[in-house]
Amino acid sequence: MADAKIPLLYIASSSYSGSTLLAFLLNAHPEIFSVSEMHGWEYSERETFHCSCGQVLSECRFFRHVSAEFARLRLPFAFREFGTRYRLVRGDQLNRYLTAQLPRVSSTPLERLRDVLVVSVPSFARRLAREDAANLAFIRIGLAYGEARVFVDGCKNPFRLRHLRRIAALDLRTVHLVRDIRGFVLSNKAKWGWPAAVSARIWLQDQADIVRIAPEVGPVLTIHYEDLCDRTDDTLASIHRFVGVEQHPFCGDFKAVEHHILGNWMRHAERGVVTKDTRWEQELPPEDIAAVTAVARRFMRRHQDHPLTHPPLSDRRPGRQCPRGHGSIAVS
Numbered sequence: 342m343a344d345a346k347i348p349l350l351y352i353a354s355s356s357y358s359g360s361t362l363l364a365f366l367l368n369a370h371p372e373i374f375s376v377s378e379m380h381g382w383e384y385s386e387r388e389t390f391h392c393s394c395g396q397v398l399s400e401c402r403f404f405r406h407v408s409a410e411f412a413r414l415r416l417p418f419a420f421r422e423f424g425t426r427y428r429l430v431r432g433d434q435l436n437r438y439l440t441a442q443l444p445r446v447s448s449t450p451l452e453r454l455r456d457v458l459v460v461s462v463p464s465f466a467r468r469l470a471r472e473d474a475a476n477l478a479f480i481r482i483g484l485a486y487g488e489a490r491v492f493v494d495g496c497k498n499p500f501r502l503r504h505l506r507r508i509a510a511l512d513l514r515t516v517h518l519v520r521d522i523r524g525f526v527l528s529n530k531a532k533w534g535w536p537a538a539v540s541a542r543i544w545l546q547d548q549a550d551i552v553r554i555a556p557e558v559g560p561v562l563t564i565h566y567e568d569l570c571d572r573t574d575d576t577l578a579s580i581h582r583f584v585g586v587e588q589h590p591f592c593g594d595f596k597a598v599e600h601h602i603l604g605n606w607m608r609h610a611e612r613g614v615v616t617k618d619t620r621w622e623q624e625l626p627p628e629d630i631a632a633v634t635a636v637a638r639r640f641m642r643r644h645q646d647h648p649l650t651h652p653p654l655s656d657r658r659p660g661r662q663c664p665r666g667h668g669s670i671a672v673s
């Protein structure tokens with residue numbers, strides 16, 4: 342059917358939750374194509390950034406093809422700025438307030454009002470329309486290149502879904518990828534030195550935003566990073582069913598197929614094997630666990646009807662996943 346919508350599976354998650362791994366695994370399916378973070382990678386001018394295929398990004402076969410196609414379509418494209426990021430202004434913080442999260446408030450009505458105000462500014466409306474066109478072009482180019490029919494966008498941030506929703510040609514659905522909060526806390530501590538309580542609050546905010554926003558645009562499937570690693574085939578099969586492709590078990594090396602993934606260190610590894618990162622179990626000190634527990638308990642007390650809070654705390658054990666499929670605030 343010429344007018345059939347393009348299935349787009351969006352990976353919504355916090356950082357350090359396995360989205361690069363999931364994008365690699367899904368890209369290994371013959372009917373699925375992904376570059377993971379399709380809004381591009383912000384590397385510095387002096388940095389040499391490599392695609393997962395091993396080439397410098399500007400020499401990568403796929404991204405050179407995207408560049409040529411964008412030029413043909415008269416869409417701006419640079420290897421450090423694809424034009425798909427929904428960037429209205431230069432400053433990151435101001436751009437976030439205009440296109441994603443408002444400062445200090447999470448309110449769908451206020452965000453809707455903000456969105457109406459933003460599109461009432463002609464230059465912003467033109468920019469959003471151009472970025473919509475760029476995103477759709479990127480998706481079509483990727484699917485044609487990969488001879489696939491389902492596109493996976495691994496940009497993680499749920500607010501991006503509201504922009505993609507404007508693109509009428511897309512059939513959106515979301516996989517909400519959840520990793521144990523303590524893994525997220527350790528990763529932030531190791532990379533940025535953030536205190537455990539701060540990371541725990543960010544994780545809860547991320548999860549609450551995903552739970553609030555993703556259902557607005559289409560069906561949501563929640564999966565856990567730990568299941569993706571421990572029961573890879575079953576977990577992939579549930580996602581394959583969710584997007585309507587045949588089940589395709591993991592072949593043992595997700596790099597055995599052509600790949601052009603923008604994501605974490607995993608893109609440099611020689612072989613594509615699934616390795617579960619549970620370093621938090623050894624490396625996160627008791628005081629950090631206690632801080633995470635305190636923040637999570639406070640959240641659950643204040644938000645007793647929130648999907649992240651179910652099932653009741655008494656049903657949880659440390660490290661166990663929530664059977665209702667949402668948060669992994671199992672820290673008691």
Ligand SMILES: [Zn+2]
Binds near residue numbers: 392394395402404
């Ligand atoms: Zn490449």
